[in-house]
Every structure is written in structure tokens, then in C-alpha cells.
Amino acid sequence: MVGRNVTKAAVAAALLAATFAWCYWPTLVQLVSVWMTEPDYSHGFFVVPVALYFLWARRDRFPGFAGGLHWPGLVLLGLSIAMRVAGARYYLEALDGWSIMLWVAGVVWLFCGRRVLLWSLPSVLFLWFMIRLPYRFELGLSLPLQTIATNLSCWTMQLLGQPALPEGHTIVLGEHTLEVEQACSGLRIFIGIAALAFAYVVIVRRQWWEKVLLVLSTIPIAIIANASRVVVTALLLQYAEGETARRFSHDAAGWVMIPFAAGLFALVLWYLGKTWHEVELVEVAATARRGRK
Secondary structure, three states: OHHHHHHHHHHHHHHHHHHHHHHHHHHHHHHHHHHHHOHHHOOHHHHHHHHHHHHHHOHHHOOOOOOOOOOOHHHHHHHHHHHHHHHHHOOOHHHHHHHHHHHHHHHHHHHHOHHHHHHHHHHHHHHHHHOOOOHHHHHHHHHHHHHHHHHHHHHHHHHOOOOEEEEOOEEEEOOEEEEOOHHHOOHHHHHHHHHHHHHHHHHOOOOHHHHHHHHHOHHHHHHHHHHHHHHHHHHHHHHOOHHHHHHHHHHHHHHHHHHHHHHHHHHHHHHHHHHOOOOOOOOHHHHHHHHHO
8 A cells, every 4th residue: 555655646746847857858958047147146057956945944844735636726826827828928937937946835735635735835935936037127237336345345355455446337447457347246146145144044044033133144145245355356457367267257157156155154154153052040949949858
């Protein structure tokens, strides 16, 4: 009986995987293309493995499968289809990608039950980080972020003794100039760093207020990481050749900044651990009685 149930589950999983691949193949191809061509979205390759790791890390809280089919899951599946139709009709590629989360959530609810869906929700929500931001959203926030990146980078360069002056979104370095373009605003790299913060919150066992502070630190860490990228690019432009600076900024920086941000998150956790300590509360009377014995 057990072997038969395992076989049925394996067949059902294979059919669901085939259905998902058939429905979302064009979307998946487009996502992989973005991950390969946009360094700031290169973390997309790791999103699904990390989401699966969340399930493994939280396996001690698994509530168990509920028998039968749970029809409310069809509502989520219907919403995912509606999102895909709206995305295709109004040329909103992000809606097509975001519908993957609803499709996965609907399948889990339909076949496994509401409690399993709630247990797996961190993994389902984490899939959001593999989707590229809508272009209009990127464009609307890029201008102020470009200004912050330019000014902060110039201030850092001046601390290092470099003749850096901001002119709009251009950094003047003596005979060289470095344009802080829209792609260098830091908005895209913010997604990778926010994904890293999400992973910390799920995996690291801390108090809720520490997790809130960790999430709030995402914005300054993203700004610092992006400014560091601009500073390193400027230093390469100043002391190396321009091709080296270009390769770092457009190719290597997307990979380097994520480990750098991970180190900053670890520093925040270390600081919280050193600043606040748990205090054990004891009753004075009980302590006195133990002392008499």
C-alpha cells in the first residue's frame, strides 16, 4: 500500500512538472535570458534551489499532508491564469512571471491542504525574487537612486584622496569621467540583496525585532553595496585601463556585490548579538531559598 501511494505521488508530481513546463516554457526561457544577460539579476539561478532549501530547513515544522483535494486551490490557479492573460494583453511581462507564485501556491493548496501551503509560503514567496522588475518601476526610481549613488561615491572617493567631483550623474576624475547610468542606480541590485535578507530572516533563528531590523537594513546595505561598485569602478578607471573598469562594472560586479552584501548582513547580526543580550529573570525569594539549602 505504501509503495502504491509513493508511485501515485511520483506520477502526480511528474504530470504537474510536465504541465508547468508546457505552460510556462516561454516565460522560463525569458527569465533565464535575463539572468544570463543582466548581472544584477544573476542571482535568479539560485532562487529555486534556495527555495527548496527553505523547505528542507523547516522540515521539523512540516504539518503533514491532508487527504483528498482542496478545491480553494483552484481559485489561486484561476488567478494565475488571469494574471497571464492580463500580462499578455497589456504587455506586462512581470505579471506573467509573478503568476508562477500563484500557480505553485494553488497546486500546493489543491493537493496538499491549507496547512502545507502556510508551511511552504516562505519558499513560494521567495520565487518573487527571480522576476525582473517592471521597466516603469525601474525608470521611476532610478533618478533619485542615481543621484544618491553619484554623491555617495564622490564623497567616498574624496575620503580616499581622489579628485572626484559630481556633475549631475557624472563623476569627474581628473582626466577621466565616469557616467552613473540608469543601470548603475542600484535598483536592480536591491532585488538580489532583498532576497538575501529574506533568506536570513527565514533561516536565522533570532527574535522578531531583530529580524525587523535586519529587513530595515536592506536599504542602506543596498546603497552601500552599489556605491562600493561605483567606487571600485572609478578606481579601476583611474589606475587601470578603461576596459578593466567596464568589465568589472557590467560583468563581475553583479556577482561580487552579493557576497559583499552577505558580509554586511553578517556584520549587522554580529552587532545585534553584541549589543543586546538575553537576561534570565529569576525570583529573588526562590533564589534565597535555594541559597539556604
